[in-house]
Amino acid sequence: MIGTLRESLAASPLPRLEARLLWQRVLGVPHAWLIAHDADPLEPAQVAAYQALEARRLAGEPIAYILGVREFFGRDFQVTPAVLIPRPDTELLVECGLRAVRALRAPRVLDLGTGSGIVAVTLALERPDAQVRATDCSAEALDVARMNARVLGAKLLFSHGNWYDTELGSAGFDLIVSNPPYIDAQDAHLGRGDLRFEPAGALTDGADGLQALREIVQGAPDHLAPGGFLCVEHGWDQAAAVRSLFLRRGFADVASERDLSGIERVTRGRLPAGFS
Ligand SMILES: C[S@@+](CC[C@H](N)C(=O)[O-])C[C@H]1O[C@@H](n2cnc3c(N)ncnc32)[C@H](O)[C@@H]1O
Incomplete structure (x- = not known):
């Protein structure tokens, strides 16, 4: 049972950076927030939303399509399949x-x-x-x-x-x-x-x-x-x-x-x- 970000990151089969990026997307927060709040309790709906994204990534879908964004020349560009x-x-x-x-x-x-x-x-x-x-x-x-x-x-x-x-x-x-x-x-x-x-x-x-x-x-x-x-x-x-x-x-x-x-x-x- 995943109760906190720290537990989720420890349990994820994804590289740590990718798992963090997916959590940032689910929670709508910057990287620094994740570090400061990694022991906060997570809502079951948040865990379910994360797990859905993680499953897509584990199936091979590129992280840029899952996040819908990729940086280029210092700017964020929207990307779709x-x-x-x-x-x-x-x-x-x-x-x-x-x-x-x-x-x-x-x-x-x-x-x-x-x-x-x-x-x-x-x-x-x-x-x-x-x-x-x-x-x-x-x-x-x-x-x-x-x-x-x-x-x-x-x-x-x-x-x-x-x-x-x-x-x-x-x-x-x-x-x-x-x-x-x-x-x-x-x-x-x-x-x-x-x-x-x-x-x-x-x-x-x-x-x-x-x-x-x-x-x-x-x-x-x-x-x-x-x-x-x-x-x-x-x-x-x-x-x-x-x-x-x-x-x-x-x-x-x-x-x-x-x-x-x-x-x-x-x-x-x-x-x-x-x-x-
Ligand atoms: C390698 S992608 C480059 C996309 C973008 N310029 C980039 O650098 O990320 C090539 C693009 O050329 C477009 N393309 C392929 N054949 C084409 C054609 N005959 N006429 C016009 N565009 C074409 C594709 O739809 C695709 O968007």
């Missing part, structure tokens, strides 16, 4: 985009495959003068992105459709960013761990993992202003192939950037001013 769970690696994509437009006033920015909106919303908040548009082929994902933009106070436009085949407005963009699905459809990891719960269309392009990247790189020059930048995230072993796609499409200053693990994770390039 309709969107990819934000990854820390994607902060590199945001940093790459911010560097690309740092010398521009009121840059025009396009985020392809926005998911929960982490990239577009962060760019709009870090560069309040930017005109940001975000797209996705999933209407459910766009609903989540819109909610995050509203809650975090970011101003941006959203469009629904297949990559560039959507309402983009007339302007050439100074920056296109994308973290597209890039896992090979045959990759066994898709059937393991957290990935089992994430939307398949956010993880894999249904082909060799480079198909979405090919389409994005191929279409970018038609939507970039002269001198505009394209920055894309990709898999740990795809950097050379992605650089090759950029170079064959006529991009200049092509380079890949490494994430905190030293892996080439983001590739960028600039459309030459005289591109034709």
Whole structure:
């Protein structure tokens, strides 16, 4: 019989951090409160609510979906099973985009495959003068992105459709960013761990993992202003192939950037001013 938080934490098969996060959600309190009140008696309804969340976690459901929130670039983003769970690696994509437009006033920015909106919303908040548009082929994902933009106070436009085949407005963009699905459809990891719960269309392009990247790189020059930048995230072993796609499409200053693990994770390039 569980009577206190201390007893519950001691009895839980979950890692201590996860059990604490679930208790914070059940009680609606910060971490410090849990420490100060770990000997307080719990209500049976609170114990039952905790046990329901614990059972979901033990069944493998990602903690971000159970809590409905994940931190990215210092802000809390709402997440649902309709969107990819934000990854820390994607902060590199945001940093790459911010560097690309740092010398521009009121840059025009396009985020392809926005998911929960982490990239577009962060760019709009870090560069309040930017005109940001975000797209996705999933209407459910766009609903989540819109909610995050509203809650975090970011101003941006959203469009629904297949990559560039959507309402983009007339302007050439100074920056296109994308973290597209890039896992090979045959990759066994898709059937393991957290990935089992994430939307398949956010993880894999249904082909060799480079198909979405090919389409994005191929279409970018038609939507970039002269001198505009394209920055894309990709898999740990795809950097050379992605650089090759950029170079064959006529991009200049092509380079890949490494994430905190030293892996080439983001590739960028600039459309030459005289591109034709
Ligand atoms: C890897 S997730 C990235 C989500 C978010 N930008 C992030 O970094 O967390 C890829 C996103 O691309 C979207 N997507 C997949 N295929 C697409 C397509 N053909 N056109 C537009 N969006 C697509 C998915 O719905 C998903 O939201």
